Amino acid sequence: MKKIFTMATVAVLSLSLLAGCGTSGGATGSGAGNGGEIKIGGLFEQTGGAAQYGTAGLNGAQLAIDQQNAKGGVLGKQIKLVTADNKSEPGESTAQATRLVTSEKVVGMLGPMTTKTLKAIIPIVTQNKVPLVTPSGTASDLTVANGKLNQWIFRACFIDDFQGNVGATFATEKLQAKKAAIIIDTNGDYAKGLAKAFEDTFTKAGGQIVAKENYVAGDKAFQPILGRIKAQNPDLIYVPGYYNEVGLIVKQARELGITVPMLGGDGWNGDETTKIAGANNMTNVYYSDHVAMDDPGLVEFAKQYQTKYNIAPTGFSALGYDAATMLIKGIEAAGSTDPDKVRTALESIKDLKGVSGNITVDPATHNPNKSAVMLQFKDGKWAFASRIDSK
Structure with missing residues (x-):
């Protein structure tokens, strides 16, 4: 009603x-x-x-x-x-x-x-x-x-295309990843946009997507899809979602013994991801953001x-x-x-x-020309890891 x-x-x-x-x-x-x-x-x-x-x-x-x-x-x-x-x-x-x-x-x-x-x-x-x-x-x-x-x-x-590009560039150049899995919110334009850009850039660089799994915002139990991903032995997992689900995915992945790097987009930003996942599960996780708050500037x-x-x-x-x-x-x-x-x-x-x-501002697209940063959870907080320009 x-x-x-x-x-x-x-x-x-x-x-x-x-x-x-x-x-x-x-x-x-x-x-x-x-x-x-x-x-x-x-x-x-x-x-x-x-x-x-x-x-x-x-x-x-x-x-x-x-x-x-x-x-x-x-x-x-x-x-x-x-x-x-x-x-x-x-x-x-x-x-x-x-x-x-x-x-x-x-x-x-x-x-x-x-x-x-x-x-x-x-x-x-x-x-x-x-x-x-x-x-x-x-x-x-x-x-x-x-x-x-x-x-x-x-x-x-x-934009999402740029952010997915940045994540893939970091994965291949900094983490030396060859095989990746992607977990996508099928109802989210944000997640789908980042996932497509990540996959395109990662595969063009010679990488292989060994698994793609889907969920819907609001889901709580991710063990089944994480189990299938674990069996494919990826070098990393890309999760371009929002903090409510991302925190649970990280938590449940670590509980299943998945220790490979996990990456995401700016939907990971803030303290809620850490609260949901648990700080002890946040080892080897990274996400792309617009700014690093530990930047001296x-x-x-x-x-x-x-x-x-x-x-x-x-x-x-x-x-x-x-x-x-x-x-x-x-x-x-x-x-x-x-x-x-x-x-x-x-x-x-x-x-x-x-x-x-x-x-x-680019007058043809109304998008700003900017670089991005990758942040890593380290010593109990998010910290600068790398600055990446789009390719």
């Missing part, structure tokens, strides 16, 4: 948005500066299965906005981050995006963090010309789909974040900060909250200093 009500609510809100709002966007709405404020929407996964990512991203974005406001804001106005929780669900993401655009009249949007919650709102921000910067939406078709640019979607992160950011939130930042915190910095820079460079001018300014970003590295 609750599900039916939610879907009906989303449908009504979406129809009213598309029918009543036209394409005027935030430039002429109250978010463009009534009361001396510029409203930016913050649509994040504050609860639900991806809450670890969303909370970190939101905190990073808020820190960047607070620091900008302390400098006087932008265009002579203070920035107000109007937040909404998409509960890690596409339907709720649609409903909250509708509210932010129609009721709050935001002039830009930050978030969501995951592919599925972002894909759900692309029609809304496109129809209403609201520039959006996702901190960590990595699917390649978020910004370019079927050969067509999604004009209003930008990102602060690298991040000391000041980490200190400021720790002071504000009383918790250490993660890579997603850094990406949230950078996404907000990009949107602020776009508004500032445009000299206006006019959506077309802000979009053009975002496309023109070059060598913008971000926490996760310097950011230059």
